[in-house]
Amino acid sequence: MQTMAEEAKGPIEHNPKILSGPVLANSPNAFLSKSVLTRYNDLPIPKDNILATYIWIDGTGEHVRCKDRTVNFVPKTPKDLPIWNFDGSSTGQADRKNADTYLIPQAIYKDPFRRGNHILVMCDTYTYKMQPTESNHRIKCQEAYDQCKDEEPWFGIEQEYILLDADLRPFGWPPGGCPPPQGPYYCGVGANKVFARDLVEAHYRCCLYAGIPISGTNAEAMPSQWEFQVGPSLGVNGGDDLWVARYILHRLAEEFGVIVSFDPKPVKDWNGSGAHMNFSTKTMRAENGIEEIERAIDKLSKAHMKHIKVYDPRGGKDNERRLTGLHETASINDFSAGVANRGCSIRIPRSVAFEKRGYFEDRRPASNCDPYAVINALIRTCILNE
Known part of the structure; x- marks a missing residue:
């Protein structure tokens, strides 16, 4: 019985003892005080500023990436949102010499982290020639539907x-x-x-x-x-x-x-x-x-x-x-x-x-x-x- 991390170290022996409680001390995020963030979350921001998190699938076809931008209106449909771009050479989706890769918004969700009018935006990805990237299976799915x-x-x-x-x-x-x-x-x-x-x-x-x-x-x-x-x-x-x-x-x-x-x-x-x-x-x-x-x-x-x-x-x-x-x-x-x-x-x-x-x-x-x-x-x- 092996975990991914110990595959090269030999099998894990069966241990019938009752499990100990989870330990988070070795997680870098565990050292950050989550209470500090509350000092800033309630800062007022201009009413016409909406924070939009653009989400996309990277070149692996199984992992997501994200980045944020500010828009000055509340979008009603994905088409209202601007097309954006990212460095596709850092996500396995473009060559370093021609790295700009496009994000086209396709679906909008309410942001449970920032709340208010802030949003999550699911995007699909396109090359600099506006052709679907290899990991963009959404376009064929849409065509079939x-x-x-x-x-x-x-x-x-x-x-x-x-x-x-x-x-x-x-x-x-x-x-x-x-x-x-x-x-x-x-x-x-x-x-x-x-x-x-x-x-x-x-x-x-x-x-x-x-x-x-x-x-x-x-x-x-x-x-x-x-x-x-x-x-x-x-x-x-x-x-x-x-x-x-x-x-x-x-x-x-x-x-x-x-x-x-x-x-x-x-x-x-x-x-x-x-x-x-x-x-x-x-x-x-x-x-x-x-x-x-x-x-x-x-x-x-x-x-x-x-x-x-x-x-x-x-x-x-x-x-x-x-x-x-x-x-x-x-x-x-x-x-x-x-x-x-x-x-x-x-x-x-x-x-x-x-x-x-x-x-x-x-x-x-x-x-x-x-x-x-x-x-x-x-x-x-x-x-x-x-």
């Missing part, structure tokens, strides 16, 4: 993640060892089973304040592993909502002195982390929609490896570690579907099978997937028949 708006595709995303301490060990795990085997941690309660609920609670409320349709959260199968659910979101909005929810989580974690990891398999021999995608169309949600669900699953079975290649940022390499056929996953090489079966590629919920309409869950996307790429693939395979 525009072709099937009448079907009203809904997406609900179950985002799993793990919290790490400053030494990149799972947060709250005993030094040099592992906690007792998984079992009591999923949806657990108690100081020896659950860590950092404060952060999770803050994230839940921040997302709701921002306008993100977060629909729930729970502790997961590994201690310090959590999940939140976003949706149902319509079409490309699902990607916007999840990316901004991820940004808020990272931003909150700074204040708590912990690190958020979306690595799909952070510790061997424990459950990995996914971003299960719940998907439905108007036809699937209608009476006897189970027939459309079954047709969609048949189409997915014929495009399995094409989907695997876009379900993590490294073309399936990350999912190779997670989709092993163990720990509530199907094998990456085999497509399967079943009712209430969490060992399948596609799960049909028991209630859907009973009511004969609803949605299905694609359990293959990795926790670090780009939701725009996943949504795009599902629309094109299941609705557009590409």
Whole structure:
């Protein structure tokens, strides 16, 4: 059993003792007094000054960047906001000799950190020639959605993640060892089973304040592993909502002195982390929609490896570690579907099978997937028949 930080140091031995409390002393942010900031947060600023945090996906396809600017009006739509630029050579998105890369605002959310009229702005990225960067999957997702708006595709995303301490060990795990085997941690309660609920609670409320349709959260199968659910979101909005929810989580974690990891398999021999995608169309949600669900699953079975290649940022390499056929996953090489079966590629919920309409869950996307790429693939395979 190895963590990312200790992979080269040999296995972590199983340690059955009760977990010790989390230690934040080795986090640089822990040395900063958060109370000092309150001396400045209430400083009055001109009423016509709105602080806008522009957020974008960098060249890795899985990490977000951000920077702030002041605008002198309250924007009603993303198009009201100015196009901006950044140094793409520092984010893996441009050459150093021609580094300017464009940010085009696409979605606006309320800022839960500054509050008031201040905003978070989800952007996509374009080269100096105004062509989409390699990590800009939003534009194809938007194009796909525009072709099937009448079907009203809904997406609900179950985002799993793990919290790490400053030494990149799972947060709250005993030094040099592992906690007792998984079992009591999923949806657990108690100081020896659950860590950092404060952060999770803050994230839940921040997302709701921002306008993100977060629909729930729970502790997961590994201690310090959590999940939140976003949706149902319509079409490309699902990607916007999840990316901004991820940004808020990272931003909150700074204040708590912990690190958020979306690595799909952070510790061997424990459950990995996914971003299960719940998907439905108007036809699937209608009476006897189970027939459309079954047709969609048949189409997915014929495009399995094409989907695997876009379900993590490294073309399936990350999912190779997670989709092993163990720990509530199907094998990456085999497509399967079943009712209430969490060992399948596609799960049909028991209630859907009973009511004969609803949605299905694609359990293959990795926790670090780009939701725009996943949504795009599902629309094109299941609705557009590409």
